[in-house]
Amino acid sequence: MRKVFKALAKPFTETAGLARWMLVIGIVITAVFVICAIFAPLLAPYGFDQTSADGVQFVKREAPSGDHVFGTDRLLFDVLSRTIWGARTAIEVVVLSIVICVFVGVPMGLISGYYGGWLDRILLLIMDALFAFPSFLLAIVFAFLLTNKLPSGGFSGVLAVSLSLSVIYVPQYYRVVRNTTVSAKEATYVEAARAIGASDFVIMRRYLFGNVVQSVPVIGTLNAADAILTLAGLGFLGLGIQSTEAAEWGHDLNRALADAGSGIWWTGLYPGLAIVLLVTGLTLVGEGLNETINPTLRRRRLLPVVMTPREGDR
């Protein structure tokens, strides 16, 4: 227990100055959104697709007021509620897509780097092709292909978007893990593991895995920021999640586009602000973690030693 706590506190105890502040601010911002996501039903005054309360229909495009702190949009939705519910969608999609990436990219990189040969060549070729493709275009194509293929239900939109985001990011995990595996497998301790009779699976699982996944958290958080933007972009184009399925900031921005010309600022401002804030928060966490974990950037905190004055030494 204490070990886990110590490991979690490591980014704080081992950073100094700017890196530490980046990490702290980033975590605070991200935490706010995570809390919004988890407790959305409690925090949001209305449901994300609620258009009336107590039998009274909301007013269309109502300016911010007591009942609707952030106002309402042209579909009668409450903007504050949709912004809070949007955090839930965003976090769901990001977490799901990163989990998929890690579960696909890391084992694939390990196997490819460890065995090498033609398997490595083919996987590298595929991954490089995916990597070379304009990522947003790729996401659009996959979102388009997947939207109606998955079994319908409340979660299918989120799953479809998560999958199409994973396709973009898997090559990064694969590449990083594969390259570190290629160099790590030459280490003597891998040969030593073979000498004690370990099988290939055991070597990958117990000897290589722990030594090659260290940069994955950094890629994960940096990708998370990018994923928020891509998700919003897909929503803005009307792909992926529909507004009756879940609240999605990008989709709300699309609808707010028409309002902007007529001086209705509240429908666009709040979802946009949410996107900017969450992306900033995740980027700060990622950069902060990078400085902690990446030894070439890390600068350890040096504490000044204060000697207690000796007795009678005046």
Place this chain on the structure above:
Amino acid sequence: MPTKPEATPTTTGTGPIIDVRDLAVHFGLRGSSLARLFGRDAGTVKAVDGVNLTLARGEVVGLVGESGSGKSTLGRALLGLAPATAGSIVFEGQDLATLSRRRLRDLRRHIQMVFQDPSAALNPAMTVEEAVGDALRVHGMRSAEERRVKVIDALERVGLSPVELFLEKYPRDLSGGQKQRVVMARAIITGPSVLVADEPISMLDMSVRAKILQLMLDLKQDLGLTYVYITHDLASAKYFCDRIAIMYLGRIVEIGATEEIFANPRHPYTKALLRAIPDPDPGRQLPRDLPRGEVPDAAAPPLGCAFHPRCKEATPTCGWESRDLRTLVEAHWTRRSPDEYGAERAVVGDIDHFDKPATSTTLGAQGAPAAREFLDRVRIEAPDDPIWGGIESITDDGSGVRVHFHEGIDPALRRAGGVEVACVLYPETSTEG
């Protein structure tokens, strides 16, 4: 699955435990990407080339040689870590060279290895307990408690006590000597009968070396181990080994009892190695005539005896060839002024074809007399070079001369006195000693 033999007394003898016959380990070289595209072979490195070695139960055999002599590869081949290209390694009636990977893995509990660099040989992400216990885990011991008991026992054996202090430590928290003890604990925990130690002390501090060697001797005594001790350090081999095999370019050139090798070295390479041992006595002046040059390229070893280009005692039939002539000519040129070099270069012409090993090669671009005159000049400068004995004849050929060398003899290991030597100086019929 053969069971581990009972620990035998450490006295040498009672039959071989490992019998290596004509073992060869060749590695294919990767050529340029273009050559690979056309499926052209870039050649092979003969890391181990026809080695015969018998390990008696309970003895310590030293494999000694310079870097690139194939001693480490031979050691790794004994565990099946380097695949045998040809030959056999018989351990307990099973040929390791033909076993499946799965059976080989099972067998590795009986043959273990200690590595040169203890810092690299331990997984940085594993504690001492995990690292040592993993040897048991991969051989199917599931219970963590059972493993712990065994790990504690092994750590105590290698002198890491109090054990509790070390169990939770990571390799980075330990000193070099302690790490090497952990590596040894991992090696002995499966109850092996053979331990291959690949330069186990060369990365350690001087102060720790003797302790680790003593520990290895104690372990041998207690557990009835048989050691293969790989080193480039003859001094430690003298202290540690019952028998020593001197390796050069993938072959054993001399093998015999340690005392005999030290008292009466026969192969010129062994003599050179013995002369290279530093002597702390300032009053004693030993000739420091170490072998010239470097270990040759193992991908294209010299013809005949592989040691002949560096050998002081080389004979005309040691396998002289065009590449030796190139070395000689280039050494000559390093001592010429730029003008002289330019003139001689014009006489000699292109010498790049010397790189293709041949017992007969052409030299000269401006007629035979000039080429002969050039060779005479080289000879006057280095009259003692054994290569001159290797030249059978020089005939006129086109714009220069053709140099014919004697056909080389590739010497096999032969009995000579108390040892076996691979050198033409010790022919088959030798009955001395």
